[in-house]
Amino acid sequence: MNLKPQTLEKIEKLIPRYPTKRSASLPICHLVQEDQGYISQEAMEWIAAKLGLEPINIYEIVTFYPMLREKPIGRRHIKVCRTLSCALNGSYEVKKLLEKALIGEGHGSSNADYTIEFVECIASCGTAPVVQVDEVLHEGIKPDRVCKFADQIRQETEQMKTSVSKL
């Protein structure tokens, strides 16, 4: 396991806060996923050993929670709310338009730069439709705003790529 020193430090601080070590398993999964982009089998074994658990104890939660993943995804994670209030305001159309703008028609919903998914209700129904890009919630993304919105995401992504290549 090649976790960043900051991640390791956070993990060490986290464990003693809980009455039992096992309670730290979900928060550690979050930290490892933020660090690595996903939770590999090696990572699950590492977390289990860290907490004195069997690997299955970590595997069973990684496979249960929708936010945890076993495979890497695109650089940007775009989640379009699918549930009723957003759907009534056009979220199915929004997802289609985002895929078309960022990935290209007929090329699915994921590539190296973008992973576009539906997500169930993210509790912002009053400003529907909503789209969460990585950690940031964007409100009121109606179909007629998607074009501009996609441009903005594309610009951000290009900037991210340039700043990474400079390092």
Place this chain on the structure above:
Amino acid sequence: MSIPERRILLKNADQPGYSNHIDSYLGVGGYEMLRKAVGMTPEAIREEVKTSGVRGRGGAGFPAGMKWGFLDFKSGKPIYLICNADESEPGTFKDRQLIHKDPHQLVEGMMIAAFAIRAKLAFIYIRGEMFDGAKILERAIEEARAKNLLGENILGSGYSCDLIVHRGAGAYICGEETGLIESIEGKRPYPRIKPPYFPAVLGLYQSPTIVNNVETLCNVPHILRMGGAEYAKIGTPGNTGTRIWSVSGQVQRPGYYEFPCGGLTLGQMIFDVCGGLGPGRKLKAVIPGGSSSKVLRAGERFSGKLKDGSAFDWGLEDIPLDFDGPASAGSMSGSGAIIVIDDTVDIVEALANLNAFYAHESCGQCTPCREGSLWMKKITTRMCHGEAREQDVDLLQSISLQISGRTICAHGEACAWPTESFTKKFRDEFIAKARNQNKHADTNAKVSYSLI
């Protein structure tokens, strides 16, 4: 003319210049009630909350004071307090406002509640997707800790309690309190069977535990400030305090609105406060208390007797917005989430959308819910993709009636009630969907769908 709100919980939230930092909260008298609380006995605080009659704002509407009263104080085990901030009932977005805009109100409410139930440790279980919310709460906790408002020896009282923000990871079932407890324990969030696992007796780590919703806990400082008896004067008997209603769907002004319980009707909320429907649109249906609550059809009449014995005869617009009003109309006020559907919507598609949600969120523990929710999703999705059959409506009805009451937790009811009520009240539209498709079967007419 718009009916004025009465903001108690959201009083400061949207004020110009008010931020979610501790200085803003202290500037409006924040944490004074915690100061008062640590000078009181825990019993006296619990009594005030009981007198206030405040009912749980998460969905079930159970009196919070009574819930606290079930705590086993004699077990010798530590007591835990958990704030349920796993806001995920479709249509609900009130806790998000309380967390983002006034997090210290929640922290104060929690520390008073923790002191009142002698909690050893407290948790806020927040939705995984609310990255900002979790960061705001973490910061609020550190600000409060620096001022000795939580942590060791709070305000010199000798009472200590820490507060941990625990993030979920996208599972609706974690909103069920025993599923949430399993999740904090680091397991799959499978709800526990009750009895024996009533949290107040056998909760987190098999210890006495109280799980309250964000909005419920935010009420606690106000109850202490006004006194339980004075608080109970807001709203109507048995429906005390204000509620934050989340209104979404097809209204002109969706949003969150705080009113005294019973202070207005569903019709006033939709047509007055929220500005009615879009131009030329007519009301078709309302889901009054989060997507699990039974749908109400425009034009329906509701009659019967209220709790106090008086007779009522309401149209949809006349239903009072409190806990008991929607319940008397055969539905529930649930989490206070009102979803408005207009006449442009295909009702089968609306149900298919909700069924996809429940099929995705069933934890899989109980067969009727796991299989039933998926089966109902498959049928309604098929109906929207040009393969509707006239007998589907009866099949859906029959499946839905075989789930509720046969599962460990209320997700069984939650997934069954939409199908049960949609197929009962919109039977004609389900049948029409099949007939219209059959009519066009030979022309291979293009099927339009936008909600599934």
